[in-house]
Amino acid sequence: MAIDIALFLETLKEEVKSYKVPVVDLISVQTRDPFKILVATILSSRTKDETTAAAASRLFREAPDIKALAKLPEKKIMDLIYPVGFYKSKAGYLKKLPQALENFDNRIPEEIDDLIKLPGVGRKTANLVRSVAFNKDxxxxxxxxxxxxxxxxxxxxxxxxxxxxxLRKKLPQNHWQEVNGILVAFGQGTCRPVSPHCHRCVIADLCPAAAHQIT
DNA sequence: AAAACGGGGGC
DNA sequence: GCCCCAGTTTT
Structure with missing residues (x-):
């Protein structure tokens, strides 16, 4: 067994601050608007931060809120969000989003079971929105x-x-917004699935993957 | 040139 | 469960 998970996170905390900003932080520093956070998060799946941020910026210029988005043709949405991954699918999700939100009084729901019902929102996206937009654990x-x-x-x-x-049982119910950022950044920046950057990993000496062969 | 890749929907 | 969606990065 590796080191205690709390220590693991604490050790990584400082390290990941120097990394390229993960989407978790990127969205939160740009806006606190749950609508924009939701849309940007939907756009972010399978897509790099820079691409997501640029696409979201273009889209929000035309559609800064739910009402404006509802008026945008799907083709227009598609053109604006290109070249995020799976842009055709996502344009379809976003086109359906305003209507889906009518069930929630035209506001972004905070509960996981409600968020998951929205088009293009699965469990990962729902939890990221809850964490970033609503500061939930x-x-x-x-x-x-x-x-x-x-x-x-x-x-x-x-x-x-x-x-x-x-994980819900393993960790204290707080600071999960920060933890999410740490883990995502570490996974993308250093402990990558292919060619991990073990040479610059601050906890490489504690890594349970023998000779760093396991990724 | 080919494969892998930060999910989610539809079946 | 399995297959599809797509541009970008890595090998």
């Missing part, structure tokens, strides 16, 4: 977090959902 398990928690031996799970449930 939501555990955002993307593929990086899932992989790293298993690699470092903090969980032994098959699916991201299982990881989320397991």
């Amino acid at each position: 939501a555990i955002c398990v993307d593929t990086h977090v899932h992989r790293i928690m298993n690699k470092w031996g903090y969980v032994n799970t098959k699916t991201p959902l299982e990881t989320e449930m397991a």
Whole structure:
């Protein structure tokens, strides 16, 4: 078993500050508007931060709120968000979003079960929105977090959902917004699935992956 | 040139 | 569960 998970996170905390800003922080520093955070988060899946930020910026210039978005043709949305990954699918999700939000009084819902019902919003996106927009103690398990928690031996799970449930019991119910940022940044910046940057990893000497062969 | 890749929907 | 969506990065 690796070091205590709280110490693991504390050790990484300073390290990841020098990294390229993950989308978790990127969105929160730009806006506190739940609508924009939701839209940007939907755009961010399978897409780099810079690409997401540029696309979101273009889109928000034309559609700064729900009402404006509802008036935008799907083709227009598609052109604005290109070249984020799966832009055709996402344009479809965003086109349907205003109507879906009518069920929630035209506001962004805060509960996970409600968020998941929105088009283009799965568990990872819902938890990220809860964390960033509403400052909830939501555990955002993307593929990086899932992989790293298993690699470092903090969980032994098959699916991201299982990881989320397991982590919920392992960690104090606070500061999850920061934890999400730390784990995502570490997973993308250093402890990457292919060619991890072990040479500059601050906790490489504690890594349970023998000779750093396991990723 | 080919494969991998920061999810989610539809079936 | 399995397959699809797409541009970008890595090998």
